[in-house]
Amino acid sequence: MPKYDIVVVGAGNAGLSAALQCQLAGRKTLLIEKHNVPGGAATSFVRGRFEIEPSLHELCDFGPADNPGDVRNILDAYGVKLDWYECKDCFRIVSRYSDGSPMDVTMPAGIEAFIDKMEVYVPGSREKMEQLFALFQEVLDGISYITASKGHADSKVLQADYPNMLRTGAYSTKKVFDALKLPKKCQDILSTYWSYLGVDMEHLAFIHYAAMVHKYISRSAYIPAHTSHQLSTAMTERFRELGGDVWFGCRAEEFLFRGDRLCGVRTNLGVIDCDYVLANINPDIIYGKMMPKELIPEREKKLSAARGRIMGGRMFTAYFCLDASPEQLGIQDYSIFLSSTADSAEEYRRIMGGTKTNDYSIFLCYNIANPDFSPKGTCVCSFTTFGAPDEWGRLSQEDYFKFKTDFAKKFLRNLKAKTGIDLTGHIEEMEIASPWTFARFLGVPEGSVYGYETRDWDGMMARMMMLGTDYPIKGLRPVGAAGPRGDGYSATIICGQLMAANALKDLKEWEGGNK
Ligand SMILES: Cc1cc2nc3c(=O)[nH]c(=O)nc-3n(C[C@H](O)[C@H](O)[C@H](O)COP(=O)(O)OP(=O)(O)OC[C@H]3O[C@@H](n4cnc5c(N)ncnc54)[C@H](O)[C@@H]3O)c2cc1C
Incomplete structure (x- = not known):
């Protein structure tokens, strides 16, 4: 097998961004991905005549050409090109103010x-x-x-x-x-x-x-014209154009060390020698399953979810492909936040109480931002909420299908009660992704797509200030939603670039003899 300077494990947003940055810097870079498509959460799937966006509601920090955000600048620097749609309004929220009065x-x-x-x-x-x-x-x-x-x-x-x-x-x-x-x-x-x-x-x-x-x-917020799959394929193609190698169907199983320094990755396709790995994998999995325990410093163990950090949002999304247009269904808004109360702490408690108390969802109609999102006279909508870890952890395989379907039906009822929009009778295709789905597809613990909660004591400032101290394992850095910038498309794209820059700096220092 050829030797690489850098292997990037996982082609999620962060992995793709890291791979592009490393390749642009002239490093011989290999990107490996366990699936046969790139993107992780940034992907799409097809049901009947519809292509469905599984994750992206809206991407921030892209901006118009005359007021570019960091993400537009980063993608331009990488040479990644694709078409975008702007999502005009920020949001509509139908709820109750904290004093109990109605809110729309x-x-x-x-x-x-x-x-x-x-x-x-x-x-x-x-x-x-x-x-x-x-x-x-x-x-x-x-x-x-x-x-x-x-x-x-x-x-x-x-x-x-x-x-x-x-x-x-x-x-x-x-x-x-x-x-x-x-x-x-x-x-x-x-x-x-x-x-x-x-x-x-x-x-x-x-x-x-x-x-x-x-x-x-x-x-404002933006979405790619052809789902987030367009973004991940455009990034992958550009990486290849720059001379990077991509292996799909390649799963990293173990990180290999010579002394205390990483020297390779064992995968299902064999051992790959390299000087550095950027892993688009939650650190709890890296430290818990993929490397020798004796190399993990006490500080990193304390920062793990088992000891200190809290796993972030475990997603639940129901996707509905409808045989009527938004106008026919009376849908005017791109995203409507539906909740019982605007008191987020109370709302969070209700979510963590499980499906009986959880009334929270974000309703989205992709065709409002992109009229060509689905065939003429149809539209695609979704509801997204969070799962309570205990409840999904306890659920048996036999009960799974009915449980998730009943939960999805609750969103349809809530939407009708709160906005008058009735989707029933128009559902041509539907799919439900639970925390189990995200855990299985992405490999994220408990289906927590958001990494660790960015709480006051574990926020961006603390994480950014500790960048020089965190991740002290020589030749291995995690990238992704669990990283310093937290979750989200822009955060993970920026994180990939940032962690790649740190890796490139490490390699340069080591080559200069400063080990
Ligand atoms: C329903 C939903 C709605 C969302 N809405 C928004 C939104 O509107 N706006 C926004 O900004 N963000 C949103 N997000 C969050 C956003 O999607 C994520 O924060 C982001 O995509 C995570 O990117 P990541 O780089 O951390 O990795 P992931 O997407 O988790 O990708 C990791 C990749 O690594 C691969 N991998 C893992 N282990 C291995 C291994 N051992 N070997 C090889 N490959 C491996 C996986 O297969 C995967 O491809 C949403 C997420 C969900 C689920």
Whole structure:
């Protein structure tokens, strides 16, 4: 077998991004993927005459050509080209405010438009909203500085230039909102995005919230014209064009070491020699199953889910392919967040209580953003929520089909009750993906597609500042949703690039004799 400088294991967003970065830097890079298609969660599947998007609702930080976000810049630098659609509004939420009054709110993209609309729903909120957006901007600038410093940020620069980011960095989003004295109704509306990060506002690290929400609002959200499969195939093809090798159907089973330094990967297709591995795999699996225990430092063991971190969102999604157009069905919004209450901590408790108490879902109609998403006169919709780990862990194989189908039916009833939209009688194809599906397809523990919860004590700032200390195993770094940037398309694409840059730096140092 040929020897590679770098093997990237797993062709999810992070793995693809890492592979492109390594190959562009001139390193002989091999990308291996256990499936016969790239993308991980960024893929598609076909039922009847429909192609279904399994994960992507909307990608933030891409932006229009005249206001590009980091992801557009990264894809441009890689030379990855594809067609995109903008998802115009930010969201509609149908719920109840924390004081129990009914809530049906639609928020537009664009900072000014967002603040203006908030003023309509919550008169007198403008000044506080402007302060919040100024804070968001400082956080984003601070993150850019920390990212550029590759784990060696100067604390004096941080204190001088980004004092409010430091002040808010270890706090939950709720605490920062309260400190800013944001009106309660504003907080309720602003908490809509909590589920994109999978942590309720009382525990969600403010820095993650700020980074993601500012990007969605300031640059709008985008989706590829032909599902996220188009994104992953475009990245794979570009990697090949640059001279990279891709092996599908190749599963990494064990990482091999000479002394304390990685020297290869054992796979189902044989042993591959290499100097470095970037693994698009949850660290709990890497450390728990794929390498010698004696090489794992105590600190890494403490950071594992078994000892400290909390596994993030375990997804449940029901996909419906309908024989009627959105207009015929009365669907006008791209995404509608449906919940019992805008109090995210209460909502999270209900989700963790299991399918009986969980009324939370994000309803999506892809054809609103992309009218050509499915054959004329049809549309594709989905409902996404989270599973409670205990419940799905206890479920027997015999009960599985009925259990997941009953849960999916509950979403249809909720949608009808809350919006009047009735999909029953129009379902031509349907599919349900449970935490079991995601665990099996992606190999993520408990179906947790989001990696570890980005809680206040384990947020982006802590993770980014510790980049030089975390992942101390020589020649092996995990990449992906469990990494410093957390979950999501843009976060994992950025994470892949960031971790690849660190790997390239390590290799250069070792080659210079500084081992
Ligand atoms: C229903 C749903 C909705 C979502 N909505 C959004 C959204 O709207 N916006 C957004 O930004 N994000 C969204 N996400 C989150 C986003 O999809 C994920 O955070 C992101 O795709 C994770 O990427 P990743 O690189 O961590 O890896 P993954 O997608 O988990 O890919 C890992 C890859 O590694 C491969 N692999 C694993 N082990 C091995 C091995 N041993 N050998 C070889 N290959 C291996 C897997 O097969 C897989 O291809 C959603 C996710 C889901 C499930």
